[in-house]
Amino acid sequence: MSEWQPRTGEFRSGALTLRYVEWGPVDAPPVILLHGLRSYAMTWEPTARFFSEDLRLIALDQRGRGDSDWDPACNYYTQAYVDDLEAMVAHLDIDTFVLMGHSLGGTNALAYAARHPEKIRALVIEDIGPGSSIATEGAKRIVHEIESTPTRFDDWDAARQFWRSKRPTISEQALNSRLDYTLKQNDDGSVVWKYDAEGIGRARIELARRPELGVELWPIVEGISCPTLVVRGEHSDFLPRSTAQEMSRRNPRIAWCEVANAGHYVHDDNAVGFLLALDDFFRKLKAAQAV
Template sequence: MESRFFRTRDGFRLHYISHPCVTSDCDSYCILLHGFTNDAHVWDTMADVLRRHHHVIALDQRGHGDSDWDPEHRYSHWQLADDLEDLLQVFDGARIHVIGHSLGARVSMLALESTRIEVASLTIVDAGPEVNPDAGERLVNDVMQMPAYYADSQAYLDCMARVYVMADSSVLANMARFSLRVTRGRLTGKTDPAFTPGIWHKNPEFRQRHREKGELSDQIWTALRSLDLPVHIVRGQASSILESSLARRMIDELKGRGVLSIVPRAGHAVMLDNPVKSTDLIAQFIRDLDQSGSPAVWAEKELVSLV
């Protein structure tokens, strides 16, 4: 595990964790994008498996983890998509698989629609072009109710456990180890407090991009339909964020380019709730693609539903 940085087109210093492949003959990369208020360490368990066959890159998105906070609070989906395009440039020429969870998946769809860089596959983990309003509101409320300061790391872990009620305790504890920093002598979370209103449509940068580009959900639907690559949609069986009907509509819109996997004993935080099964499904999808020698092979497969 190596900590590295790169510069975005607007000069921000973004952090990513490099998990080098354990063998010397790996020639592909898995680029992982976390969700709302998480960071690159949410992928640590999965990265340990994926690095058996791939180099793994886990990004801290702008305003998260050890990446720069934006003083102008430019945190819209479109801005984060620009950042992902800049990261893809770093690995241009390699075989790349992109895996995004929640917000990271929505950002990935937007970025892959516009990038000139060839990508071998996209895995969408419990996300869609639309968000159930009630579930989305609960998610935001959970975040907004997190304390600004913590007495110690255990206090933070206790708060996380109340939010991620289905999470594997060891995976959650590992993520919590890296999620705090000292600010003016007190322990705080690493996510910019301005990120929540920025991503949920309440700041000037979002409103401007919305006027320029149109309705966000429409943009993401358009991006999804445009993807000319194999797409793996991974849904938590108990998820209220990616409802079953929406997941199947996404598969229909992909017109033979998508497959769907259902992770048992998991809600929205799929990688935390059932790390073993979710990792197995995602790793197998990518491994089959690489071994086939052609992404078109996956496009010919029937819908997969694993429960």
């Protein structure tokens, strides 16, 4: 099988069966990829294909998304996601790795790194920082989107129009991917969500009402002990530029960059800019660790 072709696997985390996708040589340095709130493992396919010659890239369908089980208890909070990641790392018997996460996945990556600093060679955090999930216009936007999201669409055209209205800057390739992996068609021709939209949405709204259910990120940011890149979209409403700057000021191990022509969904909005930022970081990481 070509290293460009994805391989799938699954493992148990508590009572749930979770699925992951991987690309690249199995003996190459591993990179684990964590998607955002309403996303899925295959959102990382363009990223994984770009780096699959030299790296082993492993993308998790986090609980309730993609082909992973939904949680009957609707436990869609950081502690549960970190437990799932621990189970996958144990299942794959990975010693150390680079960990990358977007939005919710970035929070989960930071929380895991705080618990297991010995495991993390480097971190990449895409468009999230302390306060992002509570005190930004992007946080308000996401809650509004969740509250106003239909449970079904009459057809695929209606579903496409919905996602395009919510992601006006998304590339056509990324939009097609989102349609493929977040929705499915019923026998009557209607289109419904493939992921646990109700349970995940309810947990996200509860977090907005009760911030204490979340994770305080400033102490984690200040305690990071590995090289870290924070990637911000130029037009992000979720990670203020001032927050990215403050993260870097408080911890000299953190570098940050801004990708032009991108909002909160950086890797969907400007894949080329995102990949160039990652490639530069990985090259510097490789050079530093070769010394």
